[in-house]
Amino acid sequence: MRISDVARHAGVSPSTVSYVLSGKRSISPATRERVLESIEVLGYQPHAGARALASNRSNVIALVVPLRPGIHVPVAMQFAVSVVTSARDREHDVLLLTQAEGEGGLRRVAGTSMVDGIIVMDVEVDDARIPTLRSLSHPSVLIGVPAETEGLTCIDLDFDAAGRACVAHLADLGHREIALIGQPPSVYERRTGFAERTVAGFEAEAGERGVEATVVPCDAAPAAVTAAATDLLRERPGVTGLVVHNEPAVTPLLEAVRGLGREVPADLSVVAIAPDDLATEASPPLTSVSLPAEEVGGRAVSLLMDKLDDLGPPEVTLLPPRLVPRASAAARPALP
Amino acid sequence: MRISDVARHAGVSPSTVSYVLSGKRSISPATRERVLESIEVLGYQPHAGARALASNRSNVIALVVPLRPGIHVPVAMQFAVSVVTSARDREHDVLLLTQAEGEGGLRRVAGTSMVDGIIVMDVEVDDARIPTLRSLSHPSVLIGVPAETEGLTCIDLDFDAAGRACVAHLADLGHREIALIGQPPSVYERRTGFAERTVAGFEAEAGERGVEATVVPCDAAPAAVTAAATDLLRERPGVTGLVVHNEPAVTPLLEAVRGLGREVPADLSVVAIAPDDLATEASPPLTSVSLPAEEVGGRAVSLLMDKLDDLGPPEVTLLPPRLVPRASAAARPALP
DNA sequence: CAGCGCAATCGAAGCGCTTCGACACACGTA
DNA sequence: TACGTGTGTCGAAGCGCTTCGATTGCGCTG
Numbered sequence: 191m192r193i194s195d196v197a198r199h200a201g202v203s204p205s206t207v208s209y210v211l212s213g214k215r216s217i218s219p220a221t222r223e224r225v226l227e228s229i230e231v232l233g234y235q236p237h238a239g240a241r242a243l244a245s246n247r248s249n250v251i252a253l254v255v256p257l258r259p260g261i262h263v264p265v266a267m268q269f270a271v272s273v274v275t276s277a278r279d280r281e282h283d284v285l286l287l288t289q290a291e292g293e294g295g296l297r298r299v300a301g302t303s304m305v306d307g308i309i310v311m312d313v314e315v316d317d318a319r320i321p322t323l324r325s326l327s328h329p330s331v332l333i334g335v336p337a338e339t340e341g342l343t344c345i346d347l348d349f350d351a352a353g354r355a356c357v358a359h360l361a362d363l364g365h366r367e368i369a370l371i372g373q374p375p376s377v378y379e380r381r382t383g384f385a386e387r388t389v390a391g392f393e394a395e396a397g398e399r400g401v402e403a404t405v406v407p408c409d410a411a412p413a414a415v416t417a418a419a420t421d422l423l424r425e426r427p428g429v430t431g432l433v434v435h436n437e438p439a440v441t442p443l444l445e446a447v448r449g450l451g452r453e454v455p456a457d458l459s460v461v462a463i464a465p466d467d468l469a470t471e472a473s474p475p476l477t478s479v480s481l482p483a484e485e486v487g488g489r490a491v492s493l494l495m496d497k498l499d500d501l502g503p504p505e506v507t508l509l510p511p512r513l514v515p516r517a518s519a520a521a522r523p524a525l526p
Numbered sequence: 527m528r529i530s531d532v533a534r535h536a537g538v539s540p541s542t543v544s545y546v547l548s549g550k551r552s553i554s555p556a557t558r559e560r561v562l563e564s565i566e567v568l569g570y571q572p573h574a575g576a577r578a579l580a581s582n583r584s585n586v587i588a589l590v591v592p593l594r595p596g597i598h599v600p601v602a603m604q605f606a607v608s609v610v611t612s613a614r615d616r617e618h619d620v621l622l623l624t625q626a627e628g629e630g631g632l633r634r635v636a637g638t639s640m641v642d643g644i645i646v647m648d649v650e651v652d653d654a655r656i657p658t659l660r661s662l663s664h665p666s667v668l669i670g671v672p673a674e675t676e677g678l679t680c681i682d683l684d685f686d687a688a689g690r691a692c693v694a695h696l697a698d699l700g701h702r703e704i705a706l707i708g709q710p711p712s713v714y715e716r717r718t719g720f721a722e723r724t725v726a727g728f729e730a731e732a733g734e735r736g737v738e739a740t741v742v743p744c745d746a747a748p749a750a751v752t753a754a755a756t757d758l759l760r761e762r763p764g765v766t767g768l769v770v771h772n773e774p775a776v777t778p779l780l781e782a783v784r785g786l787g788r789e790v791p792a793d794l795s796v797v798a799i800a801p802d803d804l805a806t807e808a809s810p811p812l813t814s815v816s817l818p819a820e821e822v823g824g825r826a827v828s829l830l831m832d833k834l835d836d837l838g839p840p841e842v843t844l845l846p847p848r849l850v851p852r853a854s855a856a857a858r859p860a861l862p
Numbered sequence: 863c864a865g866c867g868c869a870a871t872c873g874a875a876g877c878g879c880t881t882c883g884a885c886a887c888a889c890g891t892a
Numbered sequence: 893t894a895c896g897t898g899t900g901t902c903g904a905a906g907c908g909c910t911t912c913g914a915t916t917g918c919g920c921t922g
Contacts (some may be wrong), residue, residue: 192877192878192879193878193879194608194878194879194882199883202901202902203901203902204878204879204902204903205879205880205881205882205901205902205903205904206881206900206901206902208879208880208881209880209881209900209901212881214870214880215881215899215900215901216900217900217901218899218901221900221901225831231722233637235633235634235637235638236638236640236878236879237579237638237639237877237878238575238578238584238639238640239575239576239577239578239579239584239877239878239879240575240579240877240878240879240880240907241575241878241879241880242574242575242578242879242880242907243573243575243576243579243877243878243879243880243906243907243908243909244879244880244881244906244907245879245880245907246879246880246907248574248575249667250621250640253622257603257607263599263600264599264600265601267593267599269573270622271593274622274623274624276626277625278627283619283621283622283635283640284617284621284622285586285622286589286606286610286619286620286621286622287610288611289608291614297537298571299619301569301571301572302573303573303574304571304574304586304619408904412777415808419894430667437800439779441748443779445781454536467909471747473749483629505878511659528907528908528909529908530901530909538871538872538909539871539872539908540872540873540908540909540910541872541874541910541911541912542870542871542872544893544909544911545870545871545910545911548911550910550911551869551870551871551911552869552870553869553870553871554869554870554871557870557871564881573907573909573910574874574910575907575908575909576907576908576909576910577908577910578877578909578911579877579878579879579908579909579910580876580905580908580910580911581879581909581910581911582877582910587888637920680887726913741870763906853906
């Protein structure tokens with residue numbers, strides 16, 4: 191079943207069928223109808239390889255998903271799914287690359303023209319893949335922001351502002367001593383952008399407001415979370431506000447706090463940076479800055495499409511954080 | 527950079543370069559070396575589309591990942607990653623399809639020759655995609671086993687045997703009244719194969735051994751798990767053994783049980799069906815039947831490659847369960 | 863020493879699509 | 893009436909690779 195079969199069936203030339211499909215030249219309504227009907231009747235589907243060869247476009251984009259220690263898989267997949275969905279909305283498919291493939295994988299899919307562009311997740315401050323991406327003639331978009339963004343296209347939540355917003359919210363409620371329950375140590379060690387920027391915003395805002403602030407990296411295992419919470423509240427009994435930037439830690443943290451005899455939010459206020467569903471399902475529902483995975487994924491695809499269309503999108507797009515008050519943060523308890 | 531550039535550089539014809547690359551005809555060692563060196567020097571990478579067009583092989587396989595209510599994302603991704611890794615070992619890439627794309631997606635990627643074959647995860651007993659897969663001329667492999675397997679190729683852990691093994695282990699330890707903490711209700715409602723088969727094996731073995739058995743579907747939210755455990759132990763105080771087939775429920779369940787004043791394994795034995803890492807990291811480490819995601823993913827790719835090579839693999843491959851005793855199951859406590 | 867078979871290589875014909883220039887025709891204008 | 897000016901369609905040339913004979917030259921055998 192080829193384009194020439196459709197052409198014959200509709201009584202036109204193959205090029206006309208092609209133009210009906212691509213819309214790149216005007217076709218009379220009557221012809222268009224006839225061609226579309228033939229396509230329908232014959233069940234014609236163009237051959238992707240032939241199309242890619244002739245047009246120099248594969249209509250596929252590559253997505254590098256970060257499956258490595260410390261990352262929270264469900265959130266990573268929220269990003270991935272929204273990339274796939276948005277790509278499909280724009281007639282593109284998604285080729286799945288794992289972090290493990292590394293830069294060789296990027297060179298391969300670009301060099302063989304398998305893909306039209308690349309989206310990379312979980313970008314580090316000084317990411318090893320960036321020189322490779324720069325050397326490629328293919329456009330790419332980073333989800334996350336490295337130190338040096340010259341000539342790149344990056345999209346992310348503004349984690350610096352998110353960290354600040356959490357501190358500001360707690361400070362406004364009167365809290366004077368707070369802590370950040372952060373990502374696992376491995377995430378900071380490899381200098382993942384979003385984690386580092388959250389800490390920066392957290393500390394900067396606290397400094398500016400004269401709030402005493404501690405940062406506690408925290409592994410995801412419930413036992414580790416309990417230990418971290420226990421240690422923190424023992425060593426800094428004056429802490430009345432917590433910012434949590436660690437999805438899997440949320441539930442065990444709330445339990446641990448309760449186990450230590452503190453009520454949320456009566457004795458201890460908690461503000462999370464997490465996807466909305468996670469925040470609303472916790473008990474109590476968490477005051478939180480939402481992690482808009484869907485929007486970030488969609489925007490990443492849009493930006494990539496812009497680059498494919500030769501528009502020059504901005505180097506860095508940071509989505510402003512939105513803090514939604516729920517039931518986990520309240521005014522600082524009166525001193526005993 | 528085309529194959530003819532390489533050919534010129536090496537002083538041979540394009541077809542010779544092609545044969546060096548594919549190995550489909552014998553080439554003298556001297557020529558081969560010369561060609562490979564030219565490829566290296568020039569950094570030649572063949573054009574995927576051109577290759578797909580001429581050879582009728584895209585060297586890409588499609589993977590349908592199940593991101594829908596009730597599934598545990600980290601485990602699903604273990605499967606997906608092992609599929610990607612195994613595919614890369616065999617010179618194939620992976621196109622990511624979401625469940626949401628449905629049967630249309632299958633028809634599209636097959637019809638346009640984007641992919642050489644399809645792997646489908648999370649198969650239901652009467653899966654709507656099966657008629658579509660049957661109608662395709664492309665080979666496919668199911669991870670999971672539907673009711674009717676005629677002409678299909680399926681791979682999975684033998685969940686029936688896994689359910690039986692758990693019951694047998696508990697029965698051997700003297701337990702006479704047990705319960706299965708199962709998947710979320712939605713998983714049973716859509717009749718997901720692996721969940722249903724586990725229940726079947728669980729009930730059959732219990733029946734044969736005269737053990738009293740209850741099945742408790744269970745949502746993943748910690749609160750739901752606690753409620754389910756509380757209800758169960760109130761209504762059936764004689765239960766001394768639990769089989770858990772629900773990854774996210776493991777930790778909250780252990781906590782809930784403790785909260786109800788029961789020690790594991792002194793008062794209550796627990797056997798899980800879960801990935802090894804999850805079982806070993808729990809406290810106490812769980813006696814469990816491991817969920818060999820890596821092997822299943824690898825085998826799925828192997829089976830698909832066999833079909834691409836026109837070998838006729840078996841319709842159903844069930845991996846035998848392996849129960850590893852750890853610290854969560856012990857002899858039934860003496861009656862009070 | 864003719865003849866054969868085999869190994870190594872080449873040339874050319876596609877694979878199915880897009881795209882560019884050419885062309886035919888209808889229409890409005892001078 | 894002749895002439896631009898569009899509009900809609902066609903034909904043919906590639907896109908870069910694989911693959912199928914065909915061809916060459918070699919070492920053997922009888």
